[in-house]
Each structure stands twice: as C-alpha cells, then as structure tokens.
Amino acid sequence: MLVGQLMQQGYQCFGPGVENGAIVLHELATPDAIPRGLQAVQSPGRYQLTQDPEQRYFAWANGPQAIKPLAFAPTESLWRVARDASGTLQFSAVLPAAPKRALIGVRACDLAALALQDAHFLRAGARDAHYAQRRDALLLVAVQCAAPAATCFCASTGDGPTPTAGYDIALAELADGFVVEAGSARGQHVVDALRLSPALAQHIDDARKQGESAAAAQTRRLPGRNLRDALMSQLEHPRWDAVAARCLACGNCTAVCPTCFCHAEVDQPALSGESSAHVREWDSCFGESHGHLHGFNVRPDIRSRYRQWLTHKLAGWHDQFGRSGCTGCGRCIAWCPVGIDLTEEVAALTAREATP
Amino acid sequence: MTGAQKPRVAVHKFSSCDGCQLAFLNLGENLLTLAGRVELVHFAEAGPLDPESEVDIAFVEGSVSTSEDLERIQHIRAHSRLLIAIGACATSGGIQALRNGVFDAGWVTQIYSHPEAIASLERSTPIASHVKVDFELWGCPVSGPQIVAVVNALLLGVAPRDNVDKxxxxxxxxxxxxxxxxxxxxxxxxxxxxxxxxxxxxxxxxxxxxxxxxxxxxxxxxxxxxxxxxxxxxxxxxxxxxxxxxxxxxxxxxxxxxxxxxx
Incomplete structure (x- = not known):
C-alpha cells in the first residue's frame, strides 16, 4: 500500500531484495515487490541468507549497502572539458539526473550515518552539488530494527535500533501490522494519502518494547564515550601489528561503511585527445594512493593504514564532526573477508592491562 | 604531439596466446581513433609488418620462452624509445611459467609428436627479466580501457597511472x-x-x-x-x-x- 502510494506520487522506489547472496536495496518493479521472510545471519566475515520463520518483511538487520551509494555515487563524472572548433577548451559541469527516490527499509544506523555524510558533503561553504542533487531527491522510509544481527552494536553508539531522526516516514513492524509515523512534511503528505487508522496505544507500546528488546539482544558494543584520547595514546600498541598481520588492506570495510566518504579524482581523457572527463570514485585509506604524497607514502604498510582508519573513524571524527564516525551497523565486521572485528580491536587497544 | 609527427607504434608478440593483442583489436571505434593518432608500424595480428624499424612505443605481449625470444627482445629494446609490457606473460612469465623449476624434457616427448620441433627454454620469464621495461600493464588478458588509458597518457606526455589497488x-x-x-x-x-x-x-x-x-x-x-x-x-x-x-x-x-x- 505504501509502495503503491509512493509510486503514484512519482517516486522511484527502492526496497529490499536479494542479489548475489545478500539483501540489497534495489529498485522495486511493482508495489508488491518487497519479499516476506528475508533474513541474514551475520558473523565476522560471514553473511548467509536465511528465512524468518515469522515471515515478516523487515526481520533482517542490513545488507552490504544502504543509502550511501545512492547519495555518494561510487563513480561519477564531476566535469568535462572539450576543445571547441576554435581550439579553445570549454569546461562544463556534469550534474547527475536525480529522480525522486523513495528508499524503503533504511535503518537507524543508516540514518545516523547519512547525517554524518551530510555534515561532510553539505557543510557550509563547501556544498557538494553532486551529492546534494541526489540527497535532496531522497525520501527515506525507515524501519525499526526488530531482529539485529550478531554483528550489530548500534545501541552502544546511541544510533539505534529505533529511528529517532532523519526520516520522512518511520515504520515499526508488529505481528499484526505496521505503526507508521511521519517525520517530515513530505512524509506526512504520503502518510495522509494512505488514510490509515490511528495507531492504538497498545501498538505504540509494543513498538517501543520491540525496540528495547532489539537493543538488549545486541551482543557487541563500543564504549559510548569519546575514544579519542584512549586511542591516540596507544599509537604504538602491539595490537596494531597483530591486526596488520590479519588485515588484507582490501578496503572492503571502508566501502561498506556508511560514513566513509574518502574519494579520489582521476581524469579520463578520450582517445581522440579532444575531450576529458574528471571523475570522482570511492577511495580507501587502505589503498596505496590514499597515503601518497609527492615522492613518498605516509602510510606504506598495512599497520599504518588500519591505524589510520580506526583512529580517524573513532578519534579524529570527534574533532571534525563532534561525534564518532561509527554508527554501529557492524558492516565492517561482517564484510571483512577475514572477519576482523572492530569492537574486539577497540577493546584490546583500550584495555588498561594491555597497555605496554 | 602534432599530426605531422605521429608517434610510431609497434605491437610485438612473444610466447603468448595473442589475447592481449585482441584487447587492441577489440577497441572498436577507439581502434580507428588510435590508428588516426599513431602510425602503426608493426602489428602482425592487425596487418602491418615491420618488426625491425625504430619506434616511439613498443607494446610487447608474451614471455621470453625460447632462445630466439632472447635475441629478439634485445633488438626491440634497442629500437624502441618506450617499451610497455602488456599482459601476464610479459609481466610475470604467464601460465607457461608453471614449468619453471619443474621442467622435464621427458614431457616434451610424451606430449608432442615431433618433439624435435620444440625449442623451449627451461624457464618462461617476464620481459623485465631481460631488458628495461618502461611500464607494465598486468592482466590476462589486459582490458581495452587499460590500453586506452596507457596510450592516452603517453600521447599526452604524462606517466601512465599505475593502478596497484586490489x-x-x-x-x-x-x-x-x-x-x-x-x-x-x-x-x-x-x-x-x-x-x-x-x-x-x-x-x-x-x-x-x-x-x-x-x-x-x-x-x-x-x-x-x-x-x-x-x-x-x-x-x-x-x-x-x-x-x-x-x-x-x-x-x-x-x-x-x-x-x-x-x-
């Protein structure tokens, strides 16, 4: 019903589905295209699809990506340059087509991460037109997490499992239906058109309790405090060597991280020699070129790259953005091919008895 | 570079399956553009045959795998301003390097009906083991976009971007x-x-x-x-x-x- 209404209002709808063994947000062809019973078991380095015995629509925690690629494109042209008939170079901006898109099934951790991406890409005086164009066209339908994965720890970062801000519409899935709440004028417009009956106090209470038990069910955690000093005082901790021995420096953690925003810019000249595209693509602090300065590399080894990632995410972000860069989605744990667990590394690095 | 002095380009084959040369031939419209911007002096698979003359850029596919290869690569190096090794054979010795260290002449007689026609070296080695290589393009086979990027960089007079990421x-x-x-x-x-x-x-x-x-x-x-x-x-x-x-x-x-x- 909701998807149908969104489609009627001209939104391209993205919702959960299965692609290549994972739950993804992909374009929905029809209003009834959201499957029931999707679920995934997640553990360090493993992600396996299962079936929810209760056949709910949203009893899954998350997939490898959610909002990030739809706002911060993995690869896109920023501008082009071409030589005109007189031989003069003509520069032109390339802006993305940004159709109205509704994303159905985003989570509290995703919304918290989007707020951080906004803080980076839309900051005053440095508004990124490409990001802004896509971002402004997004209508976000959030869903309360009722069944967090073993890799989730949003309760400890204060970002979930119940969405509290940043959505246009929020849903809580109960045994006998959904509790729907509008979070913006745009969302209200959609909800009004649905002509729903008011939620009973019992339903609202059930949704609250469902959120509380989802939080209580989480087994991993990050310390809720600012870890900047705790981590920055451990820059020579032997644990960095231990984790570097396991880390592949493949960058998967940064690609699936909903807050990582690093990118590289490359020029792609046409073979004719008459035009060139200036392209931005996702980059990673685990790559060689990320630490490349003229003539040398400031992070030549895996140890320094892992340390850069972790200390930026959990320490440097406090200075840049006033909070940590982790929203507890656990993707870096599940999607690390060798199963490195961020929460375990932080615990080891900040444990007082392990201080050398 | 101006149209009057198009860079001279050669594409040489050593021990290989020709798949990397196909990456050139499969460039489609880009191949026509390329042919307009450079002078293809030698590229046996595409037609032009002149392996001996001086060139600005020599692309070398294949590994050094025979004694004839040993001499030919020296000649090519001496007659090329830039030498670009393309593909796994040229950069690491290729699939045929699986024989390295375990070569047994007995295999040759078992496999080939005319073993006397086989004159392989015991080891298959990359081009850089024998001569100075200016740039290596890895891959089995290399891709069209890689070729275009390298040619572009060279035509613009800049160093090609070496993508060493995973x-x-x-x-x-x-x-x-x-x-x-x-x-x-x-x-x-x-x-x-x-x-x-x-x-x-x-x-x-x-x-x-x-x-x-x-x-x-x-x-x-x-x-x-x-x-x-x-x-x-x-x-x-x-x-x-x-x-x-x-x-x-x-x-x-x-x-x-x-x-x-x-x-």
Missing part, C-alpha cells in the same frame, strides 16, 4: 557483495591488482588472480583464510600458482605454504 576496490564500487563473505569461496581479489573491473566476482565467482599481485598483498593472511574456508594446503598453493605463478608475491606465498610442510 580488485576489491573495483568490486565494491560496482556494488557486488563479497563472494568470500556470502558464499565462502576462495576469492583472490584481496591480493590481486585491479584493472579487470571485478569481472569474476561480478558474475558471482571467485577472482583467480589473473591480474597478478596488488601492492601490499597480504598473501599470508589470505592463505590462512582460505584454509579456514576448508581448502587443503595444496589447494591454497594452486590458488597462487596459476596464471601469475612467478610474480614474486605469489611465488613467495606458495613457497611459504610449502615450507610449512603440509603441502
């Missing part, structure tokens, strides 16, 4: 879920150079390392993970001993596993 970077940009994580299969992507566009993981299968080692390839960690996914030590060795068996990082990885004694 296949994973391309894989994630394209939104493919990691096949190691979802299916538990032994993907070489985390130690393999980008450039293919994550072709295999995009089709739901494992990368088999045909682009050779990436920088900072943590082969020990990947080998350990392959074992925990259920591969035998021998199977792990085979993952590294394939198309780029002689690439130093992959050779060392296989040697380490063997040295640990349980292969």
């Amino acid at each position: 296949v994973c970077t391309e894989c994630k940009r394209q939104g493919h879920p990691c096949v190691m994580v979802t299916r538990g299969i032994a993907c070489m992507g985390p130690v393999t150079r980008a450039g293919c566009g994550a072709l295999c993981p995009g089709l739901g299968r494992d990368c088999y390392g045909c682009y050779g080692p990436a920088e900072n390839a943590n082969t020990d960690a990947l080998a350990a993970q392959f074992k925990s996914l259920g591969l035998t030590p021998r199977a792990v060795v085979h993952r590294f001993q394939s198309i780029n068996s002689q690439a130093p990082a992959f050779l060392a990885a296989a040697d380490t596993i063997r040295r640990r004694g349980d292969d």
